Amino acid sequence: MHVGSPALALLVLGLPAASFLLIGVIAPLRRSGRAAAALSVAAIGGALAAAVTMWQSARLPLDGPPPNPSATWSWIPGDGGPMATVGVMVDDLALPMCVLVTFISFLVQVYSYAYLHDEPRPSLGRYYAYQSLFAFSMLGLVLAPGFLQMFVFWELVGVCSYLLIGFWYDRPSAARAAVKAFWITKLGDLGFVAGIVMLWAATGTFDFWTLYGLADSGVLAAVPNLTTIMFLIYLGAVGKSAQFPLHVWLPDAMEGPTPVSALIHAATMVTAGVYMVARAFPLFALTPDVLRLICWIGAFTALLAATMACVETDIKRVLAYSTVSQLGYMMAASGAGDYHASFGHLLTHGVFKALLFLGAGVVIHVFHTNDMFRMGGLFARRPWTGVAFLVGTLALAGIPPFPGFFSKEAILAAVLNGGFRLPFLMLAVTSLLTAFYMFRAVFLVFFGRAHGHAEGHGVPLAMDGVCRLLAAVTVVYGVTLALGGHHGEAPGWLPWVSMLLAAAGIALAWATYQRDIIAPSRLAAALGPIDFMARRRYGLDIVYAGLYRIVLLGLSRTIGWIDRYVVDGVLNVFSAAALRAGDTLRRLQTGQPQDYVYGVAFGVLLLLVWAHLVSP
Amino acid sequence: MPLTAYLILAALVFAIGLFGVLTRRNAVGILLGIELMLNAVNINLVAFARFRADIGGLVFTMLTIAITVAEVAVGLAIVIAIFRVRRTIEADHLDLLRG
Numbered sequence: 001m002h003v004g005s006p007a008l009a010l011l012v013l014g015l016p017a018a019s020f021l022l023i024g025v026i027a028p029l030r031r032s033g034r035a036a037a038a039l040s041v042a043a044i045g046g047a048l049a050a051a052v053t054m055w056q057s058a059r060l061p062l063d064g065p066p067p068n069p070s071a072t073w074s075w076i077p078g079d080g081g082p083m084a085t086v087g088v089m090v091d092d093l094a095l096p097m098c099v100l101v102t103f104i105s106f107l108v109q110v111y112s113y114a115y116l117h118d119e120p121r122p123s124l125g126r127y128y129a130y131q132s133l134f135a136f137s138m139l140g141l142v143l144a145p146g147f148l149q150m151f152v153f154w155e156l157v158g159v160c161s162y163l164l165i166g167f168w169y170d171r172p173s174a175a176r177a178a179v180k181a182f183w184i185t186k187l188g189d190l191g192f193v194a195g196i197v198m199l200w201a202a203t204g205t206f207d208f209w210t211l212y213g214l215a216d217s218g219v220l221a222a223v224p225n226l227t228t229i230m231f232l233i234y235l236g237a238v239g240k241s242a243q244f245p246l247h248v249w250l251p252d253a254m255e256g257p258t259p260v261s262a263l264i265h266a267a268t269m270v271t272a273g274v275y276m277v278a279r280a281f282p283l284f285a286l287t288p289d290v291l292r293l294i295c296w297i298g299a300f301t302a303l304l305a306a307t308m309a310c311v312e313t314d315i316k317r318v319l320a321y322s323t324v325s326q327l328g329y330m331m332a333a334s335g336a337g338d339y340h341a342s343f344g345h346l347l348t349h350g351v352f353k354a355l356l357f358l359g360a361g362v363v364i365h366v367f368h369t370n371d372m373f374r375m376g377g378l379f380a381r382r383p384w385t386g387v388a389f390l391v392g393t394l395a396l397a398g399i400p401p402f403p404g405f406f407s408k409e410a411i412l413a414a415v416l417n418g419g420f421r422l423p424f425l426m427l428a429v430t431s432l433l434t435a436f437y438m439f440r441a442v443f444l445v446f447f448g449r450a451h452g453h454a455e456g457h458g459v460p461l462a463m464d465g466v467c468r469l470l471a472a473v474t475v476v477y478g479v480t481l482a483l484g485g486h487h488g489e490a491p492g493w494l495p496w497v498s499m500l501l502a503a504a505g506i507a508l509a510w511a512t513y514q515r516d517i518i519a520p521s522r523l524a525a526a527l528g529p530i531d532f533m534a535r536r537r538y539g540l541d542i543v544y545a546g547l548y549r550i551v552l553l554g555l556s557r558t559i560g561w562i563d564r565y566v567v568d569g570v571l572n573v574f575s576a577a578a579l580r581a582g583d584t585l586r587r588l589q590t591g592q593p594q595d596y597v598y599g600v601a602f603g604v605l606l607l608l609v610w611a612h613l614v615s616p
Numbered sequence: 617m618p619l620t621a622y623l624i625l626a627a628l629v630f631a632i633g634l635f636g637v638l639t640r641r642n643a644v645g646i647l648l649g650i651e652l653m654l655n656a657v658n659i660n661l662v663a664f665a666r667f668r669a670d671i672g673g674l675v676f677t678m679l680t681i682a683i684t685v686a687e688v689a690v691g692l693a694i695v696i697a698i699f700r701v702r703r704t705i706e707a708d709h710l711d712l713l714r715g
Contacts, residue, residue, distance in 0.1 A: 591714030593646075594707060597637055 002058035004090030006071035011050045012098055013088070013139050016105075019043035020132035023125060030129060033121030040128040041109045044135055048102040055095045068209050069094075070145035084206050089145035093278055093343065097142045100347055101268050104354045105135045107466045108263040111358055114460035115259050115365070127167060127257075134160035138268050142275065146206035147196045147233075150276065154192070154240070157269045158185055164264060165256040177252035184249040184544075188239020195232030199283075202229065208279060215282040230287045233280065234294060241273025241327045244301040248540055250324055251308075254316040258364060261316060262357030266323050267350035274330040274346050278339040285337070295335025295415065299423030299430075302328030304538065306433035310440070311535050314370045315360050318441050322396060323353060325430060332427060333411040336418030345407035351477060352395035352404060355470035359389035362459050362467060363445055372444040379446035384464065386446045388471035393442050395474055397435035398502045400495075403478040409498050416494070428501060435505025443513040622663035630656035643695045643705040647688065654684050 023029055023036045030036055061067055072087030088094075109131055116124055137156035144150035159182075166178030200206055202223045203214055214220045223229070237243070242250040253265045264270070277284060277294065284291055302325045309321035326349050333342035362385050367375045379386035395402035398409070408431065415424045511517040533539070629652055636649030658677050665673025699705050 586715035589713065589715030591711030592708065593710075594638055601634060601638070 001066050001069065002060050002092050002095060003067055003069045004054045004058040004095050006088050006090060008050050008054035008057070009071075009088040009090045009094075009098075009143050012047045012054065012102065013136060013143060015043040015047040015050070016040075016132045016135035016139065020129055020136055023129040023132060030125035031122045033119075033124035033128075036125040036128045037109070037113050040132045041106070041113070043132060044102060044106045044109055047135065047139070048099075048106045051098040051102045054090065055099050058090070058095055070207070070209050072145050072207065075148075084148045085146055086149050087145045088143040089208060090143065093275070094142050096347055097275060098139060100350045101135065101138050101142060104263055104267045104350060105131070105138075107470060108259045108354070108358070110462050111262075111361070111466040112257070112259040114462035115361055116257060117460065123167075127164075130160055130163045130167070131263075134164065134264065134269075138272075141272055145208060147199065147208070147280075148206040150279075151189075151193060151196055154236070154272060154276075155189065157264075157272060158182060158189070158240075161185075161253070161264050161269055164260040165253050167257055167260065168255075171255065174255040177249075177255040181249040181253045184246050185239040188235045188237070188246055190235070191232040192236025192239075195229050195235070198225070198229045198232065202226075211280075212282045215286060220283065221286050227287045227289055230280075230284055230290045231293070234277070234284075234290055237273030237277050237331070238297070239273075240276075241270055241331065242301075242324045243273070243297050243328065243331060244304055245540060247301060247305065247324045248537070248544060251312075251317050251320040254314070254320050258316065258357060258361035261320070262354045262361070265320065266353040266357050270323060270327060271330070271346045271350065274327060274334065274342055277331070277334045278343050278346075281334070281339045284334075291335045291337060292420075293335070295332050295418065295420050295423050298328045298331030298333075298335055299415070299420070299426040300328070301325070302332065302430045303426045303433075304328075306430045306437065307530060308537055309437040310433060311531060312437075313372055315363060315372050315375075315441060315445065316357070316370055318372070318437060319353070319356055319360060322356075322434065322438065325434065326353070326396070329408065329411050329427060329430070332420075332423055333414045336415045336420055336423075338410070338414030338418070341407070341410035341414040345404075345411055348395070348403035348407040348477065348481075351470065352392045352402070352474050355388065355467065355474055356392040356396065358463070358467050358470065359385060359392060362463050363389070365459060365463065372441055375445045376448045377446070382459070384468060385459070388467040389446065390442060391471040391474050393438045395478065397438050397506065398431055398498055400499070401475075401478045401482040403474060403481050405495075405498070406478070406481040409495055412498060413491075413494055416491070428497070431498060432501040432505045435502040436509045439506045439509035440513050443509060447514055619663060619667045622659060626656045626659040626663070628656075629653075629659065641706050641708055643698070643707055643710075644692075646707060647691045647695070650691075651684065651688065654680065 019040050019042075022039060029039070069091035070087055070089035072085035074082035075086045076083040109128070112127065112131070113124075116127060119127070134157060137153045137160055141150055141153035141157060144153060162178045162182040165181055166175050168174045169178070196206070199211075202225075203211065203220065205211060205214075211220065220226065239246045250265060250270065254261055256265070284294070305321045305324035305328060309318050309325065312318045312321060326345070330342040330345050330349070333339070333345065362382075363375065363378065364370060366378065366382070369375070391402065395404035398405045400406070412424065412427060412431075415427060508518075512520055536542075633649045633652030633654075633656060636652060637646050638649075640646050640649060658680055661673045661677045661680070665671065665677070695705055698710065702710065704710075
């Protein structure tokens with residue numbers, strides 16, 4: 001196992017944090033916009049350099065027991081050692097992930113400057129403050145050496161997601177989507193935090209390294225409710241990584257600016273759940289039931305999201321559904337027991353999905369619409385954008401030698417080797433659908449008749465350059481994977497089947513949306529019920545809305561009724577009684593002095609009689 | 617004459633005074649009743665002073681008389697002030713403090 005330098009890791013963490021604090025605290029810097037952008041980009045660029053250095057300089061001790069890759073400091077002191085620690089854990093998972101996060105963050109921040117050029121300056125400053133905070137939080141999550149620190153950063157990235165989805169907060173739809181994303185992920189986080197606390201109660205530690213040791217020595221397997229604990233922890237990943245049934249927030253999250261979608265809702269934050277499962281894999285390995293559930297849910301999510309992507313007309317939402325679908329792939333591989341395959345797909349997907357989103361940003365910039373049916377013929381006008389987008393599409397569809405092919409094949413092999421036949425079938429169908437919906441988008445946007453009336457204004461160099469760079473990285477990455485070879489556990493027929501499915505999907509899309517051999521309406525009619533349900537998102541949004549109305553509003557109304565009529569009622573009875581008594585007593589005061597004298601005389605008489613009775 | 621005779625006289629005067637206070641409608645009449653009650657007390661004090669041979673009772677009586685004079689002066693002044701404002705000194709009509 002590689003072990004990276006903790007000092008470099010702290011530098012990677014510290015640069016975006018410093019940038020966030022500076023932009024956040026110094027108001028003139030934030031209002032200037034341009035300076036804030038420069039500072040933020042410089043900080044993330046430095047973090048990228050530090051991350052790459054850390055990756056390259058990581059030691060690989062050959063002999064002896066594996067060294068502890070985490071450096072921790074006491075956080076919450078307790079009897080006999082700290083109760084919780086903070087620190088950094090720089091191992092084989094964190095190293096490439098740090099490079100991915102800083103790399104994509106850097107490119108997205110550069111791209112954003114051109115994309116958000118028309119924003120008011122203070123808004124731009126605010127945007128870069130959020131971006132820096134996000135980079136810091138995501139890196140903190142990746143480097144976290146324990147569950148508690150991971151949870152803190154987990155929530156921080158959730159906050160950043162909320163802030164950035166709602167960046168254009170004056171749009172009601174964006175504000176609504178931000179709140180929806182925040183609350184739906186909170187549903188999963190409830191399980192996550194409960195699981196962490198239960199795990200701590202059972203073992204007395206949050207640290208991954210200690211937990212790995214406990215898992216190895218069999219102490220953890222003796223914990224009676226470990227299955228429940230791991231299931232609860234998995235719930236956090238369900239929310240964050242948009243697994244069924246909590247995936248509904250991700251498509252709505254596309255209300256944010258496109259670079260944000262590329263960074264947070266495609267490449268980095270949504271993969272936090274997958275990363276967490278990989279991080280805690282030695283623990284999950286002890287609970288086969290939970291792993292089976294992860295695999296099934298993952299495969300089902302992949303298929304469900306792919307069908308919805310096929311009927312979507314908004315280009316960003318297509319990509320959002322494909323992200324959900326690919327996250328399902330990753331989770332399925334983790335559930336099948338091969339988290340290396342899952343993590344590999346996480347890395348490749350991070351690169352090419354960011355490319356696709358940033359390409360979509362260029363497309364939206366040109367056409368001024370998200371509706372694919374109002375675009376067309378872009379390839380002839382902007383061939384390089386087309387090539388970049390096509391590279392991403394081929395990678396996502398799983399065509400060699402693009403990286404998606406290798407990582408996806410590893411996942412299919414893992415699921416098949418794990419003995420999950422039905423999930424494997426679901427994933428295979430998904431890979432056909434993936435090729436179909438992605439090429440549907442390509443044909444609608446880049447080829448075919450030009451429906452749109454795209455204005456001839458150019459695309460800023462920063463946007464174009466970033467897309468081309470990412471496309472080049474994707475190709476190089478794929479070629480590296482192809483040359484590097486892959487572990488040959490898969491049956492020999494798998495790559496051919498995988499390619500055949502992708503080719504079939506592409507052919508179907510070509511025939512339907514390019515050549516008009518098959519009318520889309522007839523295709524929809526042939527798949528009647530699925531088409532009907534997919535267009536309505538399988539009614540899940542309605543179910544959530546209904547649950548919200550019935551459960552939450554119902555509960556609120558009941559509590560409101562109790563407050564109004566029971567709690568207030570009791571108090572009203574008391575106050576009415578006091579008023580009534582006061583009104584009665586008022587009549588004693590007649591205002592006639594002689595009545596009072598009567599009272600005094602009568603009282604004296606009574607006292608005399610009493611004195612006489614007591615002491616005769 | 618024994619002490620009891622003085623005490624009975626004082627009790628009678630006090631009762632007459634109390635009766636006047638309770639039944640009179642005129643504010644001046646009520647003040648007169650109060651004077652009677654105070655003087656009944658004075659009779660008691662003087663009687664006890666005489667029979668106990670205690671000079672304190674006489675001194676106290678002198679003080680009471682002085683205070684009574686002051687009280688009458690203030691009381692009559694109030695009655696006159698009320699009459700100027702309300703044009704009446706009938707106690708039944710002076711019920712501004714009714715609850």
